[in-house]
Amino acid sequence: MRSTLLFFVALATAQIEESSQEVRTLTGSERRITTDSARPTVTLPDLDLSTMVSELDSWLAENSASTNSTTTTTVSEPPLTEIIGTKETSTTNQTSSTTTDAPEPTNTQPCNNYVEFCTRRYSNITEVCAHNSPFVRKNNIAANQHLDVTQQLNDGIRMLQGQVHDVNGTLHYCHSSCDLLDAGPVEDYLRKVVAWLEDHPYEVLTIIFGNAEYERKNAFGDALVTSVNFIEPIQNSGLKRFIYQPPKPRMTLSDWPTLGELILSQKRVITFIDYNFNTNAVPYLLWEFYNIWETPFSPTNFEFPCTLGRPDGIGREQQDDMMYIANHNLNVEVAIAEWNLLVPNLVSLNTTNGIEGRGSLGEMVNTCTGIYNRPPNFLLVDFYNEGPFNGSVFEVAAQANNVTYNRKCCGRESRAAYGLRPSAGWPVGAIAMVIALSW
Missing domain, CATH: 3.20.20.190 (Phosphatidylinositol (PI) phosphodiesterase)
Known part of the structure; x- marks a missing residue:
């Protein structure tokens, strides 16, 4: 469930406006994300990130018993969707550090050998x-x-x-x-x-x-x-x-x-x-x-x-x-x-x-x-x-x-x-x- 949740979080955050803050909100009208024809469609309203995570978690729980909705695959390393985070705003070779009130998943997968490089x-x-x-x-x-x-x-x-x-x-x-x-x-x-x-x-x-x-x-x-x-x-x-x-x-x-x-x-x-x-x-x-x-x-x-x-x-x-x-x-x-x-x-x-x-x-x-x-x-x-x-x-x-x-x-x-x-x-x-x- 965690990997699936992170998948939706990664897709949603890709559409969030750039900002110097870690907590950002979705803009515009409803956004529709379709995975493929064999999987259900989820519509994300304008929610802040913490509320969105909670909503997605509830949706996943309700649909966990659906047939033909997901395919479980065993892999030897974390899936690509676990690379998360926001862009740094600095032009120097260091990552930005800001505070946030909303809990966010923590990335542990290195990019080019360093976790810090992912963002x-x-x-x-x-x-x-x-x-x-x-x-x-x-x-x-x-x-x-x-x-x-x-x-x-x-x-x-x-x-x-x-x-x-x-x-x-x-x-x-x-x-x-x-x-x-x-x-x-x-x-x-x-x-x-x-x-x-x-x-x-x-x-x-x-x-x-x-x-x-x-x-x-x-x-x-x-x-x-x-x-x-x-x-x-x-x-x-x-x-x-x-x-x-x-x-x-x-x-x-x-x-x-x-x-x-x-x-x-x-x-x-x-x-x-x-x-x-x-x-x-x-x-x-x-x-x-x-x-x-x-x-x-x-x-x-x-x-x-x-x-x-x-x-x-x-x-x-x-x-x-x-x-x-x-x-x-x-x-x-x-x-x-x-x-x-x-x-x-x-x-x-x-x-x-x-x-x-x-x-x-x-x-x-x-x-x-x-x-x-x-x-x-x-x-x-x-x-x-x-x-x-x-x-x-x-x-x-x-x-x-x-x-x-x-x-x-x-x-x-x-x-x-x-x-x-x-x-x-x-x-x-x-x-x-x-x-x-x-x-």
Whole structure:
């Protein structure tokens, strides 16, 4: 009975006017909620929330003996309808706290690992992003992560980013060149993501597709790869059914729904593309730079400035109403044959992925928060499972979110297997040997 009651409460509260108070009243005339043709219809008059709960409880008691009214299913975890609550009104990464005279059910189901996130807007949470998530390859200097995408998600990564190239008409995840590191078709990678989503119904993910082909043209002089090219891998992988399509292509901070709302709708993946967007043809694949700005990307400066990197030409007022990414993946530049490559600086990972000190992720978050009066929404890092202690990047995110990090993290791999420890002084011959050993 409790789960059924919460179902009606969740549906009713979705129609309540937004307010800074926890107790809100239904507005307008009678509201009719129909579950399906095999179930009865209940009409909710204009009642306050506590009276409505009492009325619903009485109605359920009277109809508990009805046949063909409900189907009982045994599940191993709480149903989705137990995610409840109201939106916070703050634009900082903390939940609002107000008093109420009416009793409300208490949510105990975490959203993205924290109960507190269920009532926060998607735009009001700091998450860790796996930079070049697909590029997991032992003995390859171009690798950016030790662990595959399933382990990344298990450990707490909630934004996935990768560089996409065209290989004979099929989109592949490749780093700089598919001759250097080809992580396979985008569709295969997305199938792993979908399998994980199916097993984790309370999680919201963000995916940024980096279009490395944005300057190439086809035989007709048109862009070789645009949003349209992503339709096939997205649909074939099964990801499309999870994607949230916002009401408009340019969302402000206050436009985004809460994590709880996304999860209840099961539209809990937000997808972006950085270049050659076409929201008319693919409205669910948003242009990143309408909605997110970034600090300088591919940084080689261990000071990690919080200044605007991309897109060009926006002012501070516009920045303040967009989400933003802190690019915190330290690189070194190397030259190999015709390539001038930026590769991860593995030597400095304990500092780069640390919570304090010069050049640390924690220092950058604190600096950016001081400048913009809110922490970054996404912390883009290499080798997220490395740092001064296991899970240090997630500790930084938890501090930015004003929550307590108490998860066990992370899967481990030896750094030595991932191209040794490159630094600015590496000879080209040693780097070429590492690439020759790649598999």
